[in-house]
Amino acid sequence: MDSLPFKLKGWSYDDLQDELNNIYNDAEPIPFEPESVFSESEDEDDQILLDQTTPALNFTDSDTDPEDNVPLSILATNLLPVPPVNSNDWSKLVEPVPPSNFTSESGIKPVVREMVDPTPYKLFKLFFNDGLLDHIVFQTNLYAQQSFSKQKLTEISEIKTFLGINLLMGIKRLPSYRDYWSTSPDINDAYISGLMPVKRFSWLLSNFHLNNNVLMPKKGEAHYDKLYKVRPLLIALAENFERCMAPSRELVIDESMIKFKGRSSLKQYMPKKPIKRGYKVWILANKNGYCQKFDIYIGKAEDAEKQLGARVIKQMLNGLENKEHIVYFDNFFNSTELLEDLKKKLIHACGTVNPSRKTLPVFKPDRKLKRGEFEVFSNPSRIVAFKWRDKRSVYLLSNFHSPFGTTEVNRKEKNGTTTKVRCPQALSDYNANMNFVDKFDQNLNLYKINRKSKKWWHRIFFYFLDAAVVNAFVLYKELHSPKISMKEFRRSVSQGLVADLVIKNKRKAYSCGETVAKKQFKPFIPLEIRHNQSSHQPERDSRRRCAKCSTSKQQVRTNWICSVCRVPLCLGANKTCFQDFHTFE
Known part of the structure; x- marks a missing residue:
C-alpha cells in the first residue's frame, strides 16, 4: 500500500x-x-x-x-478537482470572420428573363406546365375508370378550366361551391356557372387525382410514403420553383401551415399559431417572398426525433454550401452545434435560441438587466451569443455577427411616446430579414382557395396551386413596371386557364349554327311581393316551365304567368300552382 x-x-x-x-x-x-x-x-x-x-x-x-x-x-x-462553471469557454469576445462578397447567381434565371411577353398566365405555366397537366388528366381518367364512372372522361382544356374556376373562387368567395350555380340570382355567379355545369364540376372534384391508388405501397412495405397521393405534384413543383429563381444572398427558413381539421396522421396542432390545426410545411424563402424550397412535415420518424430542427435546416440548405449565403431562422431550429456546422460550410446563420439549449453560456438573471441592456459571449468557434433585455429577454446566436456591433430601435412607452433603445446589431438584422416567409404567406392568404374536403390531400393540392400563383406573381413583379395587384394577377391567370374551353365552346356553337343557350334561373321573388294577394293576376305568355311544379327530371310547361311576379305558373282545373305559389307555406 x-x-x-x-x-x-x-x-x-x-x-x-x-x-x-x-x-x-x-x-x-x-x-x-x-x-x-x-x-x-x-x-x-x-x-x-x-x-x-x-x-x-x-x-x-x-x-x-x-x-x-x-x-x-x-x-x-x-x-477530484472542481470543474469550471462553463466547460465551453464562453469568455473572450472574439470577432467572427465576416461574410465575403457574394458572387453566386441570384434572382430570376435566364429561362424566365428570356421569355417573350411574360404574361401572368405564361409565368404560371412555368410551374403548372403541360407535362404536369397531362399527368393530372391521365390520373383523373384512370381513377374514374377504376371507379366505373359512366361520365365522359376529361381532357386538358377541361382540367385547366377546373383550375381556373377554383382560382376565381378564391376571389369571389361563397359558403359552398354549389352556390355559384344557385338558381337564386342574388348569389348566383353567371360567369362561373356559364363555364361549366355544376354536375361536371362536382364530377371533376370527386375524381380529381394525382397518383395511382392501385400501386400505392401499404404501411410497412418498402417505399411507403405518407404523401404518395400528392408526391408527383410536389416533385414537379420543387423542380420548377428552383428552375426559375436562384436564391438570394439573404434567406429565411420558417414554417407555414395548411389549414385542415379532418382526420390525418400528418395533422399538427400548434396553439400559438394563427392556423392552429393543419399540415406543417417548411419553407425556404427568398428576400422577395419567393418560395425557393419546401418540405411537408410528415410527423415523427421511426428513428430519433432529436435534432429535428438541425436536420430540417441542413436539408433545406443542401446545395448552397460554400456560397456565402446568410440564413435566418427561429429558436425551433437554432443551436450552437448547428451554427458551428454551418460555419464550416461557409453558410452564415443567425437566429433566436431557446435559453434551455445545452452548451449555451450562463447569462445574468433578468432582474440584473435593465431595458436596453444586453450581455454577449463568444466561444472558441467564434459563435456569438446575446441576451438582450426588452420587455422580455431575447436570446440570439450568430456565427458571423460582431459581438461589439450595436444599433438603436424605437420602442413605445405606456404613455404613447417613442424612445430609442440600444440593441445588438445582430438582433436588428434578424428582425429586418425574418419576414421573408411571412411575405409569401401574406400573398398566399389574400385570395386562397379555402374549401373543406373529406379528402385530406385536397387541402395540400390547393395550397400549392395558390403557391404557384404567388411565385408567378413574384416573377411578374421582378420583370414588370408598373406593378399590378394580386387580385388582378390572379384574375389574369384564371382567364388564361379557361380561355381554351371558352374558345372551343364558341367554335362548336358556331359550327352547328346555334347560339349558346343562356341559363334560365329559378325566379326569386321577395316574400312581401309574392304573398300580396290583392294584385296578382294571370296573363298569357310564351310557353315556359312552371316555377312551382316543374323539376329537372319532369318538366311541366304552361302558357300562364303572374302579372306581378312575371313567373310561369300552371293554371287550370286540376292545377293549383298559381294559388300555391302566392300562399304562405
Missing part, C-alpha cells in the same frame, strides 16, 4: 471495497483525454473522470488504522 496517498483507519478490506464500488458504479465514465482530467460533454452537467495514469488502489487489512473514521466518499471527493 505504499502507493496510497493517504491512510484509511477503521475500515476493513470488504468495507472499503464495497464503498469504492458504490462510488464508481454511480459515476458515468467519459473518454479519457491525456491533457486534462476533464472531458467536455454535451450534457448540461460535466462528467468527471479520474486520471487513468493514477496507480490502482489496492487495499489490505494491514493498511487500516482504527483511529481514522473518515468516510471513504468524502476522501474520494477531495481527490
Whole structure:
C-alpha cells in the first residue's frame, strides 16, 4: 500500500471495497483525454473522470488504522478537482470572420428573363406546365375508370378550366361551391356557372387525382410514403420553383401551415399559431417572398426525433454550401452545434435560441438587466451569443455577427411616446430579414382557395396551386413596371386557364349554327311581393316551365304567368300552382 496517498483507519478490506464500488458504479465514465482530467460533454452537467495514469488502489487489512473514521466518499471527493462553471469557454469576445462578397447567381434565371411577353398566365405555366397537366388528366381518367364512372372522361382544356374556376373562387368567395350555380340570382355567379355545369364540376372534384391508388405501397412495405397521393405534384413543383429563381444572398427558413381539421396522421396542432390545426410545411424563402424550397412535415420518424430542427435546416440548405449565403431562422431550429456546422460550410446563420439549449453560456438573471441592456459571449468557434433585455429577454446566436456591433430601435412607452433603445446589431438584422416567409404567406392568404374536403390531400393540392400563383406573381413583379395587384394577377391567370374551353365552346356553337343557350334561373321573388294577394293576376305568355311544379327530371310547361311576379305558373282545373305559389307555406 505504499502507493496510497493517504491512510484509511477503521475500515476493513470488504468495507472499503464495497464503498469504492458504490462510488464508481454511480459515476458515468467519459473518454479519457491525456491533457486534462476533464472531458467536455454535451450534457448540461460535466462528467468527471479520474486520471487513468493514477496507480490502482489496492487495499489490505494491514493498511487500516482504527483511529481514522473518515468516510471513504468524502476522501474520494477531495481527490477530484472542481470543474469550471462553463466547460465551453464562453469568455473572450472574439470577432467572427465576416461574410465575403457574394458572387453566386441570384434572382430570376435566364429561362424566365428570356421569355417573350411574360404574361401572368405564361409565368404560371412555368410551374403548372403541360407535362404536369397531362399527368393530372391521365390520373383523373384512370381513377374514374377504376371507379366505373359512366361520365365522359376529361381532357386538358377541361382540367385547366377546373383550375381556373377554383382560382376565381378564391376571389369571389361563397359558403359552398354549389352556390355559384344557385338558381337564386342574388348569389348566383353567371360567369362561373356559364363555364361549366355544376354536375361536371362536382364530377371533376370527386375524381380529381394525382397518383395511382392501385400501386400505392401499404404501411410497412418498402417505399411507403405518407404523401404518395400528392408526391408527383410536389416533385414537379420543387423542380420548377428552383428552375426559375436562384436564391438570394439573404434567406429565411420558417414554417407555414395548411389549414385542415379532418382526420390525418400528418395533422399538427400548434396553439400559438394563427392556423392552429393543419399540415406543417417548411419553407425556404427568398428576400422577395419567393418560395425557393419546401418540405411537408410528415410527423415523427421511426428513428430519433432529436435534432429535428438541425436536420430540417441542413436539408433545406443542401446545395448552397460554400456560397456565402446568410440564413435566418427561429429558436425551433437554432443551436450552437448547428451554427458551428454551418460555419464550416461557409453558410452564415443567425437566429433566436431557446435559453434551455445545452452548451449555451450562463447569462445574468433578468432582474440584473435593465431595458436596453444586453450581455454577449463568444466561444472558441467564434459563435456569438446575446441576451438582450426588452420587455422580455431575447436570446440570439450568430456565427458571423460582431459581438461589439450595436444599433438603436424605437420602442413605445405606456404613455404613447417613442424612445430609442440600444440593441445588438445582430438582433436588428434578424428582425429586418425574418419576414421573408411571412411575405409569401401574406400573398398566399389574400385570395386562397379555402374549401373543406373529406379528402385530406385536397387541402395540400390547393395550397400549392395558390403557391404557384404567388411565385408567378413574384416573377411578374421582378420583370414588370408598373406593378399590378394580386387580385388582378390572379384574375389574369384564371382567364388564361379557361380561355381554351371558352374558345372551343364558341367554335362548336358556331359550327352547328346555334347560339349558346343562356341559363334560365329559378325566379326569386321577395316574400312581401309574392304573398300580396290583392294584385296578382294571370296573363298569357310564351310557353315556359312552371316555377312551382316543374323539376329537372319532369318538366311541366304552361302558357300562364303572374302579372306581378312575371313567373310561369300552371293554371287550370286540376292545377293549383298559381294559388300555391302566392300562399304562405
